[in-house]
Amino acid sequence: MRTFQILSVLLLASLAACGGSALDRLDTQTFQLQHLDAQEAAQLIDPYVYHDREGAPGRMGHAGNTLTVRETKDNLDKISRVLTEFDRPKPGVRLHFQIIEASDRGPAEQFDPAIADVEAELRKLFKYQRYRLLNDAVVGGTEGSHIEQAVGDITTPDGNSWMITANIGTVRAFGDSGSVELRVGIRSPYRGTLETTVNARAGQTIVVGNAQLASGGGTVILTVKPEFVQ
Amino acid sequence: MKCTDAYQQLLTAAPAELTGRGSTELSQHIRSCSRCGAAAVAILTHTDALRQAMNASVPSHPPARAPERAPKLQRRRRRWLVAAPALAAAGLATLLLTSDTANVGPEIDPPVRAARVASPLVEQPAGVDVAVFNTNNPDIVVVWFF
Numbered sequence: 001m002r003t004f005q006i007l008s009v010l011l012l013a014s015l016a017a018c019g020g021s022a023l024d025r026l027d028t029q030t031f032q033l034q035h036l037d038a039q040e041a042a043q044l045i046d047p048y049v050y051h052d053r054e055g056a057p058g059r060m061g062h063a064g065n066t067l068t069v070r071e072t073k074d075n076l077d078k079i080s081r082v083l084t085e086f087d088r089p090k091p092g093v094r095l096h097f098q099i100i101e102a103s104d105r106g107p108a109e110q111f112d113p114a115i116a117d118v119e120a121e122l123r124k125l126f127k128y129q130r131y132r133l134l135n136d137a138v139v140g141g142t143e144g145s146h147i148e149q150a151v152g153d154i155t156t157p158d159g160n161s162w163m164i165t166a167n168i169g170t171v172r173a174f175g176d177s178g179s180v181e182l183r184v185g186i187r188s189p190y191r192g193t194l195e196t197t198v199n200a201r202a203g204q205t206i207v208v209g210n211a212q213l214a215s216g217g218g219t220v221i222l223t224v225k226p227e228f229v230q
Numbered sequence: 231m232k233c234t235d236a237y238q239q240l241l242t243a244a245p246a247e248l249t250g251r252g253s254t255e256l257s258q259h260i261r262s263c264s265r266c267g268a269a270a271v272a273i274l275t276h277t278d279a280l281r282q283a284m285n286a287s288v289p290s291h292p293p294a295r296a297p298e299r300a301p302k303l304q305r306r307r308r309r310w311l312v313a314a315p316a317l318a319a320a321g322l323a324t325l326l327l328t329s330d331t332a333n334v335g336p337e338i339d340p341p342v343r344a345a346r347v348a349s350p351l352v353e354q355p356a357g358v359d360v361a362v363f364n365t366n367n368p369d370i371v372v373v374w375f376f
Binding site: 054055056117118120121122124125181183194196197198199203204205206207208209210 | 232233234235238351352353358360363365366367369370371372373374375
């Protein structure tokens with residue numbers, strides 16, 4: 001019986017110790033960032049730091065490429081998972097451009113599988129009789145890149161020479177999916193300029209048209225499809 | 231004194247302090263705060279039960295077959311004395327763990343991956359109207375300027 005009592009007292013002591021540590025169970029951990037800016041990372045994990053906890057507030061600080069957090073173990077685990085998820089290199093962006101002419105005149109074009117998907121959708125929206133791929137191009141860059149690509153013979157005034165421009169803005173990537181902010185456009189000394197900013201999902205084709213570029217009953221359409229490359 | 235600070239001191243406080251006697255910061259807080267006062271009473275109760283159990287006279291070398299010879303009432307009393315420390319421990323632990331629940335912090339789920347961008351955010355040139363067509367093909371969006 002005495003042994004049982006001693007065990008019971010030990011149980012009491014251990015439980016009391018557990019209870020006491022529950023009141024003061026903040027740990028400090030420093031995370032080394034590989035790709036994320038420390039300030040960005042701090043903003044990212046700030047909601048996980050309980051600054052207002054009475055008696056034991058969470059703390060966070062950053063210096064260089066490190067982030068130091070004082071929080072409960074559970075919250076530190078969550079923060080670690082968040083940083084693991086987001087502290088990754090941003091992928092490169094490959095942009096597939098097509099310049100398509102839509103018109104009401106001219107001979108019927110042969111079926112072009114390169115623009116079949118886009119043409120099928122455009123025919124549901126507009127009454128143009130004819131869609132023709134004028135030029136296409138593939139360019140690549142990373143976040144912050146500015147790209148210009150001439151297509152066609154720009155010295156020949158045949159109306160089929162263009163300068164494709166692209167600014168790759170913020171890349172939000174999760175593996176090979178995500179989205180990217182793009183400022184894309186085409187310009188031609190003979191046909192004018194078409195330019196816009198879009199937020200496109202990887203693998204999504206954005207079809208940009210401008211009725212003001214119309215000439216001879218037709219217009220010019222730009223398609224851009226971003227893809228992420230590691 | 232805040233309740234959080236009081237809870238941290240309750241375990242090590244003297245019984246007189248737990249009863250709210252004296253002029254210490256903790257005893258004053260116990261007198262003024264019903265929640266901490268209740269916690270102090272609970273600790274005193276469990277501590278008292280524990281003390282009684284520890285002070286109970288238990289023979290260090292009980293004679294052989296003593297349980298068979300002991301009166302039934304005494305056996306019940308001893309069972310209670312044996313169980314008292316465990317009950318006290320469980321009660322105290324429950325008190326401490328439940329009182330700390332509010333201080334753990336907000337429950338925040340880890341982020342989930344961003345959902346698909348339903349439609350592109352288009353910045354239209356000045357003086358130009360724009361229409362965005364989400365087509366039947368989820369991978370094709372048409373942006374048309376007028």
